[in-house]
Amino acid sequence: MSTIYEEPAVLAEYLLFHYGTAAEILPPEIDWPAGMSAALDFAVRTPGHFSGRAVARGLDLGCAVGRSTYEMSRSCGHVIGIDFSRAFIDSANALREGRPIAYTRRDEGHAATGLIAKRPEDIDPAGTTFLQGDAMALPSDIGSFDRVHAANLICRLSDPVVLLNRLPALVNPDGELVLATPCTWLEGFTAPQNWPPGDTFDWLKIHLCGSFDFVKRTDEPFLIRETARKFQWTRSMLTVWRRR
Numbered sequence: 001m002s003t004i005y006e007e008p009a010v011l012a013e014y015l016l017f018h019y020g021t022a023a024e025i026l027p028p029e030i031d032w033p034a035g036m037s038a039a040l041d042f043a044v045r046t047p048g049h050f051s052g053r054a055v056a057r058g059l060d061l062g063c064a065v066g067r068s069t070y071e072m073s074r075s076c077g078h079v080i081g082i083d084f085s086r087a088f089i090d091s092a093n094a095l096r097e098g099r100p101i102a103y104t105r106r107d108e109g110h111a112a113t114g115l116i117a118k119r120p121e122d123i124d125p126a127g128t129t130f131l132q133g134d135a136m137a138l139p140s141d142i143g144s145f146d147r148v149h150a151a152n153l154i155c156r157l158s159d160p161v162v163l164l165n166r167l168p169a170l171v172n173p174d175g176e177l178v179l180a181t182p183c184t185w186l187e188g189f190t191a192p193q194n195w196p197p198g199d200t201f202d203w204l205k206i207h208l209c210g211s212f213d214f215v216k217r218t219d220e221p222f223l224i225r226e227t228a229r230k231f232q233w234t235r236s237m238l239t240v241w242r243r244r
């Protein structure tokens with residue numbers, strides 16, 4: 001399993017990605033291309049693909065530092081966020097407990113800017129729990145959920161089919177599943193024999209259509225700032241499914 005998500009520099013990038021303001025990510029004195037601004041707030045936009053109705057239980061797999069878990073809790077009675085990274089879950093829990101996190105935004109070389117990450121003030125943290133865990137080996141007693149969200153996770157798993165096979169038991173009848181993936185299959189995370197044999201969407205349909213109705217497919221861009229001049233701009237393929 002890769003340890004990249006334990007690295008302090010990557011933790012800082014994700015705190016900025018999930019909790020940074022638009023001005024902290026794209027300082028307004030620069031005329032950024034419109035596509036970069038449109039890629040902000042990914043962790044808010046992906047849970048926005050669930051229906052708006054109020055439900056009881058949600059699960060956010062690969063939740064990182066927790067922003068999408070909080071966003072899901074706006075209409076879920078309780079949401080469990082699970083991530084394999086100890087550093088990410090410790091940060092999500094610190095924010096949950098009302099402890100802001102001071103972190104460094106790298107600008108270039110030795111130049112950096114100190115920033116503070118805080119959870120959204122209008123969220124009740126009692127509606128969330130964060131756990132360190134493996135999405136391919138979830139506790140047998142975790143139960144089932146009205147909503148499951150996994151953003152940019154499946155192409156980071158060593159054996160994603162293990163999770164796909166578990167999903168029918170995790171999602172309640174009529175429950176919703178939102179999967180987003182940039183389809184960036186890399187040997188460092190997933191052995192090539194475990195990559196989809198062709199198109200990722202076709203492969204998802206093969207594994208999910210036995211238990212889920214396909215609802216929709218769209219693209220959601222996201223922007224991860226590495227330095228003042230270097231960003232990851234990526235298009236994630238987002239699919240929504242309803243459990244039969």
Ligand SMILES: C[S@@+](CC[C@H](N)C(=O)[O-])C[C@H]1O[C@@H](n2cnc3c(N)ncnc32)[C@H](O)[C@@H]1O
Nearest residue numbers: 005062063064083084085133134135151152156
């Ligand atoms: C590309 S990041 C996406 C994080 C977040 N969902 C987002 O969209 O910003 C992948 C996340 O999956 C987590 N992860 C990787 N393997 C995992 C596993 N086996 N179980 C749970 N989380 C895992 C990583 O620690 C990381 O937080």
